Amino acid sequence: MWGRNVYDSISKFLQFQLTVNVVAVIVAFTGACITQDSPLKAVQMLWVNLIMDTLASLALATEPPTEALLLRKPYGRNKPLISRTMMKNILGHAFYQLVVVFTLLF
Known part of the structure; x- marks a missing residue:
């Protein structure tokens, strides 16, 4: 149960x-x-990374495992950490954020 929770949190x-x-x-x-x-200056990017790393890691580290994790099949050894669905989500969210940021900047 804990292993699946850690894997999900890292993902x-x-x-x-x-x-x-x-x-x-x-x-x-x-x-x-x-x-x-x-x-974005270098100091601003470092500050954003510091805040985002800290808050995200605290939020995910304190997420307790649930019994529903045991209903799922375990992950295989060869399963990539970043799946195709996750990559689509990353690119979709990044595109949306870029549209908003570029609209505000330019």
Whole structure:
């Protein structure tokens, strides 16, 4: 039960962090290419990562396992940590966030 809970928590954390980092990198790179100045400075990106890492890890680390985890089949050894569905979610959320951020910036 605990192993499945840890696996699910790591998957959620990775999905959240990859979305945040993909958006930050694309905004910084695109802004630097278009305006010759990055909209996000290095200190701001580090601050966002510090806050997001801390809060997300605390939220996911304190999530207790449930009995419903035992109803699911265990994950195989060869199953990738980032699944195709998770990658679609990351790219979908990143696209939405980029549209909102670019609308506000430009």
